[in-house]
Amino acid sequence: NAGVTQTPKFRILKIGQSMTLQCTQDMNHNYMYWYRQDPGMGLKLIYYSVGAGITDKGEVPNGYNVSRSTTEDFPLRLELAAPSQTSVYFCASTFGQTTEAFFGQGTRLTVV
Amino acid sequence: AQTVTQSQPEMSVQEAETVTLSCTYDTSESDYYLFWYKQPPSRQMILVIRQEAYKQQNATENRFSVNFQKAAKSFSLKISDSQLGDAAMYFCARLPHTGANSKLTFGKGITLSVRP
Numbered sequence: 339n340a341g342v343t344q345t346p347k348f349r350i351l352k353i354g355q356s357m358t359l360q361c362t363q364d365m366n367h368n369y370m371y372w373y374r375q376d377p378g379m380g381l382k383l384i385y386y387s388v389g390a391g392i393t394d395k396g397e398v399p400n401g402y403n404v405s406r407s408t409t410e411d412f413p414l415r416l417e418l419a420a421p422s423q424t425s426v427y428f429c430a431s432t433f434g435q436t437t438e439a440f441f442g443q444g445t446r447l448t449v450v
Numbered sequence: 451a452q453t454v455t456q457s458q459p460e461m462s463v464q465e466a467e468t469v470t471l472s473c474t475y476d477t478s479e480s481d482y483y484l485f486w487y488k489q490p491p492s493r494q495m496i497l498v499i500r501q502e503a504y505k506q507q508n509a510t511e512n513r514f515s516v517n518f519q520k521a522a523k524s525f526s527l528k529i530s531d532s533q534l535g536d537a538a539m540y541f542c543a544r545l546p547h548t549g550a551n552s553k554l555t556f557g558k559g560i561t562l563s564v565r566p
Contacts, residue, residue, distance in 0.1 A: 380456075386554075
């Protein structure tokens, strides 16, 4: 079992560029989450999904988009990168509301 | 907003000693799960311990145990016999058990250093 796989691990973007952070899990988890982690600020929820075809905003959704066409995949899209989006991004998944979250290894994104 | 609060940004403990990390939370649900996660410099998020709110008994995992006070909405983590490898950031998190849109919410984290 690979668990939760996030790609890429590192990325540098120029202001205004776009990119997609990929997240795949092979545990048949229905809940998936995207977080960003800024220094000293903990993890803030960007978007989450309770199943294929269903997504909802978290605390800090502005500047991001998501889709959930399959149970396994939950990509995060940045359309017009801004320096404020420089952060470490984590994807996570859970099976319903009864288990702990499993995390990907994170993506360090720098926007210059 | 329902929040998770970790008011101590940093703590330090002597190797082999015991340390307690504090966490309080706000919730309107009666049933939920609480977690402590460890994040070492590798960035990987590692589950340390889990507590189910409907269980009165405090969870224990080897050197890690919690003090869960449901009425006070408090969930502290005790690390006994601290080891150098315990140095990391620790996050408290809450997951409601009811409602289709329940979200996993984290505190800001605490940086634990272990002195040899």
